[in-house]
Amino acid sequence: MSISLKQMLEGATAIPYSDTLIAILKTTSLTYKDDNKFERVDELIVGFVTGSIPNKFKSHIEKAMEEQGFQEIPTDDVFVRLAQYVVLDTILNNEDELAQTICASKLMNYMLVAKALKRSIPNRSYLLQVYDYHLSKYLEKVDKVTEDTQTELRSEVPNADFPLEISEDKAKDLCLVFKEAELYRVERLLTSDKIQNIENPFVRIYVGLCEMFDRLAYHLYNVDLNRIIGLLIGNKDERKRKKLSKIIEELTQTNCEFRNNCSQTAVILLMIKGEEQGAVGDLILPIKEFAVYLYYELLTEKILATQN
Structure with missing residues (x-):
């Protein structure tokens, strides 16, 4: 260009x-x-x-x-x-x-x-x-694995005589099964008592997203971000908003950490690590906007880690 x-x-x-x-x-x-x-x-x-x-x-x-x-x-x-x-x-x-x-x-x-x-x-x-x-x-x-597609592989995998060597078409079906299994695990995690019982919704978002990315074996699925955020926020908290510095304070008070190295452009993660980001702390963020920024910071850093 x-x-x-x-x-x-x-x-x-x-x-x-x-x-x-x-x-x-x-x-x-x-x-x-x-x-x-x-x-x-x-x-x-x-x-x-x-x-x-x-x-x-x-x-x-x-x-x-x-x-x-x-x-x-x-x-x-x-x-x-x-x-x-x-x-x-x-x-x-x-x-x-x-x-x-x-x-x-x-x-x-x-x-x-x-x-x-x-x-x-x-x-x-x-x-x-x-x-x-x-x-x-x-x-x-890049995510060409289509969900909710019926395949013969679904009925073949549980059989004891399922072959270790499969055709190219069956390999594509296996990618679909694996993707759906991964997304199911994500949904179970985000709806688990461990996550849902976290009272502070901003802390719930941080812990839920961090655990989600830690568990995912592959990070380039085109997941439904609105659904993920919806599962973490719920109806009662969707209108909440808070100054970013206050969110960070509440995260650190509940022992939330980010121990990995991160980019100079990962603003929220740097603040969690204790690095001052000037006027950014004064921003008042709606909870969904906070979740979206955090999601893409975590995703970017996870992808970067696979490049090193």
Whole structure:
């Protein structure tokens, strides 16, 4: 997908940059590397959303400009847009579909911070395109196992003489049986007394989702998120809302932890780990919105863990 850096930089400088300088900035920005491609995306997402650009990225750009004989000093707004350009290019022009959806989901997860800061983010038209690559869209495409389909395999599996070697068609049927078994286990977990007896609905959501992802052997099923959230919230709690800092406080008071490493863009998980996230704590979140953000943070981190 074509992304115009010239267009993205419009309004960021008093005097528009020349096409030559823009070409240099484009090449230089895209050669910015980190040992971990996802960590690079993380730091640049945090940078352009908060306006606090990593010094390493600034130095990389300034060095290239000096070497090419340009004396201009980029403004903070220029650096913000360059960081944004790298993130958007990584998402919109990524040939690796799973990496593409991970990066897109990281950006969408971090929109919680943009919401809290109420800070103007440039080039929103490009940002809107990112949603097409979010995990929710990716799962719709890759999960081809259709539920509620009758198969002969259902009657064959219980037999003692069920063959260990099966045909390709039967293998597809087995995928269906396994998926339905996994989703049944999830539903039993979420409706169990262990989860349902947790009085605080925000704590119930956190514990239920964490246990669900720990138990799932495969994380790329296109599950019915509305149903999962409905099972965890119930009718009596669906209208609840609370300041995020208060939710985190209640989670920590009930000994909820997140011990795994997580991304800079996993805002709620970082807060649970005790890392301050500034104004985000002042956000008042409806319980369903909290559940959706948490679900996709946990899912993104689980998928990332399988990539390492």
